[in-house]
Amino acid sequence: MxxxxxxxxxxxxxxxxxxxxxxxxxxxxxxxxxRNFAYDSLFERAQKVRNKPLGQTDLALFKSMGTENFEQVLSALNTTVRVNAALAISASAPLNRYYAIKEALIHAMRSAHIPFRLxxxxxxxxxxxxxxxxxxxxxxxxxxxxxxxxxxxxxxxxxxxxxxxxxxxxxxxxxxxxxxxxxxxxxxxxxxxxxxxxxxxxxxxxxxxxxxxxxxxxxxxxxxxxxxxxxxxxxxxxxxxxxxxxxxxxxxxxxxxxxxxxxxxxxxxxxxxxxxxxxxxxxxxxxxxxxxxxxxxxxxxxxxxxxxxxxxxxxxxxxxxxxxxxxxxxxxxxxx
Structure with a gap:
């Protein structure tokens, strides 16, 4: 029509x-x-938050996996940490990225979400x-x-x-x-x-x-x-x-x-x-x-x-x- x-x-x-x-x-x-839920992308927001935003290494991980989904990247890092531990390989690098990405996610979500007290x-x-x-x-x-x-x-x-x-x-x-x-x-x-x-x-x-x-x-x-x-x-x-x-x-x-x-x-x-x-x-x-x-x-x-x-x-x-x-x-x- x-x-x-x-x-x-x-x-x-x-x-x-x-x-x-x-x-x-x-x-x-x-x-x-x-109205603060009117953000276009949580992934974009996590790059711009004032505290602990996603860094270049973190962004490279998302790009390498062809995704903007936090759950997929965090799950992949978890798997990498467990595999490295089983093979007696240092897991410090993937573990550091895991915590860095989680922290950026936390700050991004808290900056947009209504606090329960309000x-x-x-x-x-x-x-x-x-x-x-x-x-x-x-x-x-x-x-x-x-x-x-x-x-x-x-x-x-x-x-x-x-x-x-x-x-x-x-x-x-x-x-x-x-x-x-x-x-x-x-x-x-x-x-x-x-x-x-x-x-x-x-x-x-x-x-x-x-x-x-x-x-x-x-x-x-x-x-x-x-x-x-x-x-x-x-x-x-x-x-x-x-x-x-x-x-x-x-x-x-x-x-x-x-x-x-x-x-x-x-x-x-x-x-x-x-x-x-x-x-x-x-x-x-x-x-x-x-x-x-x-x-x-x-x-x-x-x-x-x-x-x-x-x-x-x-x-x-x-x-x-x-x-x-x-x-x-x-x-x-x-x-x-």
């Missing part, structure tokens, strides 16, 4: 003609609450109440907002990890809401054997110590990067590959909130197509009439042949202006 076939009107979330059984969250959902409990409870309205919540964000919301009000959410916090694909699905982190998260750990466990921490400790793990363990999350890069990381993880398969089997209408389904996430579109989803509700933030028209054209083309309902993102419970937390201005140092 041509651009002039659309108008700039948007529906309101409460008045949509169908009920969505699934919710796919993108970066826009996090930005609605904390997030009102009533915000998290409001988020949890809405998330429980879906059968499955699929989040492609690796921040802790959804995790903190479920932690604040856990009733009604399905627990996919066993008593030892390990991921168990054999767990029986209940009628409770499942929250699946398609790209992992700061609350998840990739263990030495490749399996996944949830970190034994809550609240601010989840953010403060997300990269402080046992030897051989690394945070399990897929940061920004090429499509092929993300797919490789997903296939190498039992948890991520299972979550991706669940999206490809989704039943019922699906809501896209704050998600652009851009080229680097095209595999998510392919999973939605494989699931045969026929009704979609797509949020649009009303920046301008031109923006609304371009978004309508983009998603209508993307989901040709299916029913697509567009709604004002600010009318959605997760996009309500009342949930936004102002970012404090940095303190200005006075000259003496």
């Amino acid at each position: 041509e651009l002039d076939a659309f108008d700039a009107s948007l529906g309101q979330w409460p008045h949509l003609p169908f009920h969505c059984t699934g919710l796919l969250l993108g970066n826009g959902a996090s930005r609605a609450l904390w 997030l009102p409990g009533e915000h998290l409870q409001a988020m949890a109440r809405h998330l429980r309205e879906y059968t499955t919540v699929y989040s492609s964000n690796y921040d802790l907002l959804v995790t903190w919301a479920v932690e604040q009000a856990p009733e009604g959410f399905d627990e996919l990890f066993d008593v030892d916090l390990g991921f168990d694909v054999r767990r029986v699905r209940s009628d409770a809401t499942r929250v699946l982190h398609l790209h992992g998260g700061l609350h998840l750990i990739r263990q030495v054997d490749g399996t996944t466990r949830k970190r034994n921490a809550v609240g601010s400790a989840l953010l403060d110590g997300f990269a402080i793990n046992q030897p051989g363990e690394v945070p399990l999350f897929v940061n920004e990067g090429r499509r092929e890069d993300k797919l490789r990381a997903i296939r190498q993880s039992d948890y991520l590959s299972w979550c991706h398969a669940q999206l490809a089997q989704h039943q019922g209408p699906l809501c896209l909130f704050g998600h652009s389904l851009g080229e680097q996430d095209r595999y998510l579109l392919e999973a939605i197509e494989q699931a045969g989803v026929q009704q979609l509700a797509v949020s649009i933030f009303p920046l301008s009439d031109a923006w609304i028209l371009s978004q309508k054209h983009y998603f209508t083309t993307l989901f040709a042949g299916r029913e697509v309902q567009f709604f004002d993102a600010t009318s959605h419970p997760l996009g309500a202006p009342s949930l936004n937390v102002p970012v404090p201005k940095p303190a200005v140092k006075r000259k003496r």
Whole structure:
């Protein structure tokens, strides 16, 4: 359809003609609450942080592996350290790089992520109440907002990890809401054997110590990067590959909130197509009439042949202006 076939009107979330059984969250959902989540690339941010940024040697490692994904590089360094130890070869160089990259990652994430102390409990409870309205919540964000919301009000959410916090694909699905982190998260750990466990921490400790793990363990999350890069990381993880398969089997209408389904996430579109989803509700933030028209054209083309309902993102419970937390201005140092 041509651009002039659309108008700039948007529906309101409460008045949509169908009920969505699934919710796919993108970066826009996090930005609605904390605008500092509007960074383009965590990899780029880690090169520019004030404290301990990625150095030239670190960047050379990422380049040699053809990736911008921290988890892949840290896992490779872990493997190198273990192999060197078995062969009685000095592991100091890869170990130093491992800690340097982890430190840059920590500073980059803390510079962007909302501190737990600034997030009102009533915000998290409001988020949890809405998330429980879906059968499955699929989040492609690796921040802790959804995790903190479920932690604040856990009733009604399905627990996919066993008593030892390990991921168990054999767990029986209940009628409770499942929250699946398609790209992992700061609350998840990739263990030495490749399996996944949830970190034994809550609240601010989840953010403060997300990269402080046992030897051989690394945070399990897929940061920004090429499509092929993300797919490789997903296939190498039992948890991520299972979550991706669940999206490809989704039943019922699906809501896209704050998600652009851009080229680097095209595999998510392919999973939605494989699931045969026929009704979609797509949020649009009303920046301008031109923006609304371009978004309508983009998603209508993307989901040709299916029913697509567009709604004002600010009318959605997760996009309500009342949930936004102002970012404090940095303190200005006075000259003496």
